Structures are given as structure tokens and as C-alpha cells.
Amino acid sequence: MSTRAATGSLVAAALALVGLTGTAASASASSTKVINLTMWQQWGGGHEEAALDKTIKEYEALNPGVHITETPVTNSAKILTAISGGTPPDIIDLGTSLEVGEWASRGALLPMAPYIGSSHLNLNIYVPSALDALTVNGQLYGLPFMDFDVGLLYNKALFKKAGLNPNDPPTTTTQLEADAFKLTVQSKNGTITQLGFLPDYPGPSNGQVCTLEDMGWVFGGQWYNSKTHAITADAPQNVAALNYETSFYKKYGPENMANFESSSGAYLTANDPFESGKLAMVYDGPWALQYIKANRPSLAPDIGVAPFPAPPGKPALSGTTFIDTNPQVIPRGASDPAAAFAFIKWETSNPQVTATFAQLVANLPQLKTVPNFPLAKDPRFQLFIKEADSSNAHVWPQLPYSTEYGVRLCQAQSAALYGKSTPAQAMASLQTTMKSASGS
Amino acid sequence: MQIAAVAHEADVVRESRPRRLLRGPLPFLLPWLVGFLGLTVVPLLLSLYWSFTNYDMLQSPQWVGTSNYVQLVHDPLFRTSVENTAFMVVIGAPAGIILGLGCALLLRRPIRGSALYRGAIFMPAVVPSVAVAVIFIWIFNPDYGLLNAGLGLVHIRPQGWLADPSLAKPSLLILLVWEAVGQIMVLMLAGLAEIPGELYEAASLDGAKGWQRLRYITLPLLSPVLFYSFIVWIIFYLQFFTEAFVATASNLGAPVNSTLFYSIYLYQSAFSFLKMGYASAMAWILFVVTMIITVILFRLQRRFVFYRGEQHA
The missing domain is CATH 3.40.190.10 (Periplasmic binding protein-like II)
Known part of the structure; x- marks a missing residue:
């Protein structure tokens, strides 16, 4: 095969590929329904993952066409490599906010402000100290889920x-x-x-x-x-x-x-x-x-x-x-940030989901008001809830x-x-x- | 006529060389070449460039000149990591080689069960290093570990091993030497088998005792193997990472930075502190130091290493 012929076939293949992706894009645009989101979560396997899957199913039922695939990922080096390589998931559920400051200030996480504005999310529903843990240079980079102290x-x-x-x-x-x-x-x-x-x-x-x-x-x-x-x-x-x-x-x-x-x-x-x-x-x-x-x-x-x-x-x-929280963040390079935000907004602002998770993992609700759950009646647990909202609750800078x-x-x-x-x-x-x- | 034919053939070769390469060795070399270029040469050159930049993997690198190298000189943890690594090189490499040589000398002649002993000593070499590290974490456990249980039988106070800052490095060395002795022994056995029996016979006739035979026959004739082992193991300890990383995964360098080895600190700088430029500078310093040590060893080789082949030339 001559060089010219080889180049020709390469170009043809490339054109075919472009054509294919083009059709895929226009197909999804015409029906405006199918959205595939990926989520990396730190809960691991077991009953916590099962609870998350149930939450996701509930969301998918409410939003036909949205599909969320979750995978347990806890290694921050892996997350970092994915973001820097341009192939991150759409949503990352982090176990602590310890790396949020570092990643956010280096442009690895998307600020929430534009999405909060257009979705009319009222931040007053969240326990304030949890939001502090996600605030870098006065900007919010993610929504809190399950606080702990x-x-x-x-x-x-x-x-x-x-x-x-x-x-x-x-x-x-x-x-x-x-x-x-x-x-x-x-x-x-x-x-x-x-x-x-x-x-x-x-x-x-x-x-x-x-x-x-x-x-x-x-x-x-x-x-x-x-x-x-x-x-x-x-x-x-x-x-x-x-x-x-x-x-x-x-x-x-x-x-x-x-x-x-x-x-x-x-x-x-x-x-x-x-x-x-x-x-x-x-x-x-x-x-x-x-x-x-x-x-x-x-x-x-x-x-x-x-x-x-x-x-x-x-x-x-x-x-x-x-005081810290499990930050729900959207990394730079996420395929559909608006759809990702819609999910984390629903997940973190839904009182029932919050109560279910708080009971399951014995963490504190990130919402000020949630339906009563059994653990919340335990005076020992109440002490932690009270502490979270005091001026003695601190966030690592x-x-x-x-x-x-x-x-x-x-x-x-x-x-x-x-x-x-x-x-x-x-x-x-x-x-x-x-x-x-x-x-x- | 013959000359003309050869010349003609050479022309043919020259003309079709690219095509012959394509049909011949190149397709077979390609998988390796692609990997070598993409996974070794390009990253190597990139890391040289990054070592002169501030690079956090998330934003594009910024040129800072030699600032990373200057900072390293003033970084106390860099010094700690160099000292910790030097300890491993200076003690680990000779210890493994002396013990490996000792085992080889003992098991050189076919005594009863020597195959079994050789197999047992070599066994650790086939266990993956991560598994070895995990097993030794338990052996070194201060309260439930085998090692302290054994010491208890002879009324020696239990030690903290990996938990004690002054014992953590020696503990890791125990583990590493245990892994290395078998490999070194096999190499030494092969070297020993190469030494002709006549030399020992002649030496005995001249009245040489066991120590003299070792000093004047075995060691000189084994010196190429010893030299090779030294280079390989010095480089291994300079780059030592895996077992220390596994043993202190949740708190790298613990206790009190006593196991903060060069590669561990390099990894931490790159992937925890997002200082890829700094880490690249460390990598290049390690490369240059390894090179210098190897060159020095090759120079010394002329004085200490004896190749039998050269005698005939």
C-alpha cells in the first residue's frame, strides 16, 4: 500500500468517526432525554453503596432519561490523574474536604455559583459550618452531604x-x-x-x-x-x-x-x-x-x-x-455539569434521602431540618448535632x-x-x- | 565477477532497505518501540523540563528556573530522606551480599538435602513484595507478632519494630535481606560452579588453608558476580519504595519520618503535595547520583574485579 493510499484510508476512517459521533450527538439533541452520568463515590461497597444505589434509582425514576453509574473510588491520586488527564467522572463524592482547597484553587473543581443562581437553590437550608468546609477564596465548590464532627x-x-x-x-x-x-x-x-x-x-x-x-x-x-x-x-x-x-x-x-x-x-x-x-x-x-x-x-x-x-x-x-462533610463536587472536564449539579442538588437537599443516610452511616444531616429518624432521638447523637452548629466547630483551612x-x-x-x-x-x-x- | 555480484547485491539491499525493514524486524520491534518512546523517552524528557517548572498536574507548568533544585537543598525532609536512603544502601547491599555468599558457600557442595535448603532460601524471592510487606507487618506486631513471641521465649523484652522510630529502618532491612538472600545465593552458586576445581587442588598442594583458598581463589574468581550484585542492589536500595510504601500506607514515612525514603518523599511531593516539578527535580538528582555511583564502581572495577577471560588475551 502506498503512503498516499494509507493516508487516504486514514482520512476516510477519521471522517467516518466524525460522522458517527455527529449522528450520536444530534440524536441525543433531538430527543433531549438520554443523559449518562458517571459518579465516583467513597462509600465503598456494602450497605452504604446499596443505599446510594437506591437513591440513584429514585432520582432516575423522577428524571427519565438520566442514567447515573456509580463506582467506588477512594484513591485521591487516581481522581487527580483522571482530572488532569481530562477524563474525570461527572460527579465525585469525596470522603472529606481535606483536598477541596487544593484542587479548587488549582482549577480542578467547578465553582457552584453559576448553577446555584440558575437553579434557585437556597443555601440557607444547609448547616452553615458544612458550607465553610467547601468554601475556597469565598467561592463554594460543591454541596455538603453527611456532616461529621x-x-x-x-x-x-x-x-x-x-x-x-x-x-x-x-x-x-x-x-x-x-x-x-x-x-x-x-x-x-x-x-x-x-x-x-x-x-x-x-x-x-x-x-x-x-x-x-x-x-x-x-x-x-x-x-x-x-x-x-x-x-x-x-x-x-x-x-x-x-x-x-x-x-x-x-x-x-x-x-x-x-x-x-x-x-x-x-x-x-x-x-x-x-x-x-x-x-x-x-x-x-x-x-x-x-x-x-x-x-x-x-x-x-x-x-x-x-x-x-x-x-x-x-x-x-x-x-x-x-467539622467536615462528604463533599459532592463536579470536576473540571465533566461531560454534563448542569445535569451533574441537578443530581447533587436533589441528593443533598432532599430531607428524606438525608435522614436515611444519616441513620445508616451515623453521620449528621447536612440539612437544618430533616424528618425524624431513630438515631436522632439518642441524646448521645444529639450532642454531635448541637456541636456542629456551634462556634467551636472548626474547618481545616x-x-x-x-x-x-x-x-x-x-x-x-x-x-x-x-x-x-x-x-x-x-x-x-x-x-x-x-x-x-x-x-x- | 564475484565482486561485481556482491556490489550489485549491496545496491539491491540499499534500495529496498526501508521496505525490508517494514517487512522484517520493524513490525516486531514496533510494540516495544512505541512503549519505549511513549512510556520512557517522552516522560523522561518531560520530567527534565518539569523539574525547572512549578507544575501541579492541573494547571500548565510555569518556568521557575533552578528554583526547585535550590529549594531541595534547604528542605530538611529532603535531607532526612537522603539519610534514610543512604542507611539502606550502606547496610542493606553488603548485608544481603555477604549473607547470600555465605549461604552459597555452605550449600555449594551437594550435601544431604542441599536442594531443599537452596529451595527454601530462594523461596522468598518468588513471593510478591507487597505480600511480603503485609506478612511482615504481622510478624513485627509488638503484641501479637511472631518475632516478639520468639524473643519472649528467650526472655528478651518485646520490641516495637515498625512502630519504633529507631527500629523501623532495621526492621525493614530484615524483611528486605530475607527477600534478597535467595536471589543473591543463586547467582553466587552459579559463579562458584564456574571456578575450576584444579585451582583449589593446586592451592591445597601448596598448603593453602580454607581461608586462604577463599581469599585468593574464590573471591577473585567470583568478583565479576560480586560486582554485578553490588551494582544491582545499590540501585535497588537507592530506588527502594514498595515495602516501605505498603508498611506505612496510611502515614508515609512513619514513625517520625524514619522510613521517609527518597522515592517515598518523591511520591508524596508529586501526588500528595501536587508538586510535580519538585518531584521531577528529585527524580533527576536521583538519576545523576545513581549514575555517579555506578561510574565510580566501574572505575573501581579495574582494581578489584578479575575477569578470567582477560588472562588469555
Whole structure:
């Protein structure tokens, strides 16, 4: 075959292809019905995926012609590669907002403003702090779905055994430290068989950065000043928070603490330190209650919930927590952003869907008003709902370098906990690194 | 006449070379060529360009000159990752080779069950590294792990292994050497089999003892194999990634950056911090350093490596 002939046939093939796609496009335009959307979701398989599928079916029934295909995807590197490669899904359901600041400020996510305007969505229906988690440079990049925050969960049986009043959980950080000491059982060779409080647990597993950010807020600190646009990692309150965490490690020995944690089972399994009854107090969220109910039914009634203690003399800081949501975002390059928005608007603003999911995953409704669901009657769950709407609920700063800030925060935390540097040094070096990373 | 015919044939060859290439080797080479160009050459050149840019994979790269390289020099974590990697290279490569050589020397002669021993020692090499890492996470578990259970029998205090910042690197080395010894042993056995028996015989007649035979016959004649192993394993440890990535997946570099190896930090910079330019600069530094180390080793080769073939020439 000559070169010319080969080129000719290539051109013909290309023309045929163009013709084909052209017809497909005009066919869908004429009927204006068939819309295929893809969604990547972080709920994974199991009953959560089943609930999502049911929600999608309901939406498809209401909107004939719309087909949504969901796939479980949790790996953020994969999501990133898809967006940068120009082949993203239409909707991404993220597990946390930790990467939203980074992706949004780099143009990977579509701002909601144009779609909200044309669809007359009233943002006042959402719990405000959840919207904060999706706001980058004053712009909203996604809609919230299922909020989550944390409080003090404690094992009443262990309190009783240690001679503490099970209905009197600590209200100050000093008291927490003293109670934790009484709740700790350590053998002569240092092995910890029971621990009162593990200050950096569960860390990133439950959607936080690594607990130190919460502890900083508990002590009245901030991590970013949005007015001066400055990193404030070395604020004295943050150093005090790290000092507080470090005091636990000093008291029981860093290697003993590390062994205690790494010899426990994975988070939210029957063998995790709290569910196995080896850890007396934990800074965690309402979903833990559901997992305990499923994994260790006998322990469930013994779990008490209280606002996380405040530093002595500052009761206003009681009940400090992080607040986050499962962002429903539309990536750059989505094939049909308007149709994608229509779905996330319906999903996140539908009270019945919200109540069903909140009951199922024991997360907080992102809507201010939802039909009553069984879990909402549990006073322990109500505490988390109340906390979410308080001024002590904080959002990790949404910046172009949020992920790096978070990772380095964890590194600074562990350096101090293991005595590689003092808390003040760790925070000072974090401040320097992040200042140069932020280019200021 | 003959000369003319050959010349004529050469002309024919020259004329139809493109066509012959198309009909001959090219279609067979093409799948490899496409992969080589698309997956190696182009990315390689792109990464060189990106190393001089700010590039986050989401926006187009911006030229920043040598700023990434300058920043690296001042980055304390970069230094930590270099130190951690150097530890693995300096201890890991010799440890694996010495142990591999030791096993080969012990199992060199056909003793009873030597095939079984050889097989058992080689076995780890066929287990995928991710599986090995997962298994060792359990072996190293401070409370329920096999290792501490074994130490407990001889009244040694349980250790934190992967959880203890001062033990995490040595623990990973235990795992890696366990994986490597079998492969190195097989190579050494092949090398040992090449050494002619007469040399040992002659040495014995001259009164050489076991150590002298090892020092003056075995090691010099094995030196090409040793040299090859050193280069391969040094490069392996310079690029070491998989097992450390699996063992610390949820918290790369934990505990306290003690397992933050060069490739791990490179990966983290690229895919967590979206600093593809910075990561590309790291990749090129690694490439240059690997090159320099290899060149130095090749220079040293002249002094320490002995090729029998050269003697005849």
C-alpha cells in the first residue's frame, strides 16, 4: 500500500468517526432525554453503596432519561490523574474536604455559583459550618452531604473499675489528664495493657488531619489567619496543645504508647483500642457508636458521650470539634455539569434521602431540618448535632497547599510525641516550612 | 565477477532497505518501540523540563528556573530522606551480599538435602513484595507478632519494630535481606560452579588453608558476580519504595519520618503535595547520583574485579 493510499484510508476512517459521533450527538439533541452520568463515590461497597444505589434509582425514576453509574473510588491520586488527564467522572463524592482547597484553587473543581443562581437553590437550608468546609477564596465548590464532627467518647465500665464516677466525665483538660492516669494500667516493663487517653488517636483514620489540629482549637488556637492570609502554626495556643499531647507520651514512654497503638486492631473493628476496651477515652465521632453496636453489642450501652473538655478557666471552649462533610463536587472536564449539579442538588437537599443516610452511616444531616429518624432521638447523637452548629466547630483551612500543611502538621506532631524535638521547636519548624511552601 | 555480484547485491539491499525493514524486524520491534518512546523517552524528557517548572498536574507548568533544585537543598525532609536512603544502601547491599555468599558457600557442595535448603532460601524471592510487606507487618506486631513471641521465649523484652522510630529502618532491612538472600545465593552458586576445581587442588598442594583458598581463589574468581550484585542492589536500595510504601500506607514515612525514603518523599511531593516539578527535580538528582555511583564502581572495577577471560588475551 502506498503512503498516499494509507493516508487516504486514514482520512476516510477519521471522517467516518466524525460522522458517527455527529449522528450520536444530534440524536441525543433531538430527543433531549438520554443523559449518562458517571459518579465516583467513597462509600465503598456494602450497605452504604446499596443505599446510594437506591437513591440513584429514585432520582432516575423522577428524571427519565438520566442514567447515573456509580463506582467506588477512594484513591485521591487516581481522581487527580483522571482530572488532569481530562477524563474525570461527572460527579465525585469525596470522603472529606481535606483536598477541596487544593484542587479548587488549582482549577480542578467547578465553582457552584453559576448553577446555584440558575437553579434557585437556597443555601440557607444547609448547616452553615458544612458550607465553610467547601468554601475556597469565598467561592463554594460543591454541596455538603453527611456532616461529621467529634466529641469525647468514654467507656463507663472502665471508669467504674478505676473508681471514677461514670456519670462525671472530665470537663477540663487537666481533669482529663488526671482521669486518664487513673485509667491507665502499665506493667513494670512498660507494657501498657489499658490506657486512659491516646492523644493522637484515631488521627487521620476518621477524616481529621491528625488530632493536633483539634487540640490546637481546644486550646483556643488557629492554624490560619484568613484576614492576614498568614500561617499561624506556631501560635502559643498550638504549642500548648502539642505540649499537652506530649505530656501523655512522656508519662508512659513513647515506645510503650507506640506499641500500644500498633498492636491494636484496625480502627472501627472489634479489636481497635476503644472497642476492645483497652482505651478508656477517645476523641471520636457518632459513627463509632454504630460500629460498637455492631461489633461489641454488650459494650454499646456503656459508652458515654460528652463535649470534649476545655482548658482550665476557659469553659467557653468546651465541646470544640472539627467539622467536615462528604463533599459532592463536579470536576473540571465533566461531560454534563448542569445535569451533574441537578443530581447533587436533589441528593443533598432532599430531607428524606438525608435522614436515611444519616441513620445508616451515623453521620449528621447536612440539612437544618430533616424528618425524624431513630438515631436522632439518642441524646448521645444529639450532642454531635448541637456541636456542629456551634462556634467551636472548626474547618481545616482550605488553601492551595492544605494537604502539605496537614501532612507536615502530623510529622511535627509525631516528632514532638517521640521526643525528637520540643513542641515549640516542632511548631516553629512547621511554621517556617509552610511559610516557604505558601510562597509568603 | 564475484565482486561485481556482491556490489550489485549491496545496491539491491540499499534500495529496498526501508521496505525490508517494514517487512522484517520493524513490525516486531514496533510494540516495544512505541512503549519505549511513549512510556520512557517522552516522560523522561518531560520530567527534565518539569523539574525547572512549578507544575501541579492541573494547571500548565510555569518556568521557575533552578528554583526547585535550590529549594531541595534547604528542605530538611529532603535531607532526612537522603539519610534514610543512604542507611539502606550502606547496610542493606553488603548485608544481603555477604549473607547470600555465605549461604552459597555452605550449600555449594551437594550435601544431604542441599536442594531443599537452596529451595527454601530462594523461596522468598518468588513471593510478591507487597505480600511480603503485609506478612511482615504481622510478624513485627509488638503484641501479637511472631518475632516478639520468639524473643519472649528467650526472655528478651518485646520490641516495637515498625512502630519504633529507631527500629523501623532495621526492621525493614530484615524483611528486605530475607527477600534478597535467595536471589543473591543463586547467582553466587552459579559463579562458584564456574571456578575450576584444579585451582583449589593446586592451592591445597601448596598448603593453602580454607581461608586462604577463599581469599585468593574464590573471591577473585567470583568478583565479576560480586560486582554485578553490588551494582544491582545499590540501585535497588537507592530506588527502594514498595515495602516501605505498603508498611506505612496510611502515614508515609512513619514513625517520625524514619522510613521517609527518597522515592517515598518523591511520591508524596508529586501526588500528595501536587508538586510535580519538585518531584521531577528529585527524580533527576536521583538519576545523576545513581549514575555517579555506578561510574565510580566501574572505575573501581579495574582494581578489584578479575575477569578470567582477560588472562588469555
